[in-house]
Amino acid sequence: xxxxxxxxxxxxxxxxxxxxxxxxxxxxxxxxxxxxxxxxxxxxxxxxxxxxxxxxxxxxxxxxxxxxxxxxxxxxxxxxxxxxxxxxxxxxxxxxxxxxxxxxxxxxxxxxxxxxxxxxxxxxxxxxxxxxxxxxxxxxxxxxxxxxxxxxxxxxxxxxx
Numbered sequence: 001x002x003x004x005x006x007x008x009x010x011x012x013x014x015x016x017x018x019x020x021x022x023x024x025x026x027x028x029x030x031x032x033x034x035x036x037x038x039x040x041x042x043x044x045x046x047x048x049x050x051x052x053x054x055x056x057x058x059x060x061x062x063x064x065x066x067x068x069x070x071x072x073x074x075x076x077x078x079x080x081x082x083x084x085x086x087x088x089x090x091x092x093x094x095x096x097x098x099x100x101x102x103x104x105x106x107x108x109x110x111x112x113x114x115x116x117x118x119x120x121x122x123x124x125x126x127x128x129x130x131x132x133x134x135x136x137x138x139x140x141x142x143x144x145x146x147x148x149x150x151x152x153x154x155x156x157x158x159x160x161x
Contacts, residue, residue, distance in 0.1 A: 086117075086149065088120040100129075
């Protein structure tokens with residue numbers, strides 16, 4: 001990153017070692033934009049990697065799982081050759097049949113190159129949708145992102161931006 005001017009729309013690439021860290025910079029340098037992109041609050045074109053795993057977060061504003069946007073974001077991850085996708089649905093309040101179809105299609109596409117998609121489903125009503133449709137037998141469901149990322153042998157997890 002450069003101190004020459006605002007960089008909120010530019011690329012950012014960095015690696016952080018374990019421990020405490022912070023993002024420091026003048027006003028307008030893109031600190032908030034970077035944090036929003038990492039958390040999924042704003043649409044990013046890159047990837048977010050945590051502990052060697054790419055993270056997919058739809059962000060707190062993604063209360064309704066939009067099939068067209070989800071399909072587009074999952075396609076970008078698949079094009080990148082993802083081995084494992086962790087889709088965090090913690091903030092989602094509605095999953096309809098179209099969204100379930102998009103998830104099934106993504107699972108099928110990822111399986112063509114031995115990839116997998118796992119879901120973080122922390123809300124009981126959303127989990128119940130997967131149970132009623134018996135998709136809990138198709139997808140691995142985790143109660144938290146931390147639980148999903150602690151899976152032994154996970155080579156990588158990709159996020160949808």
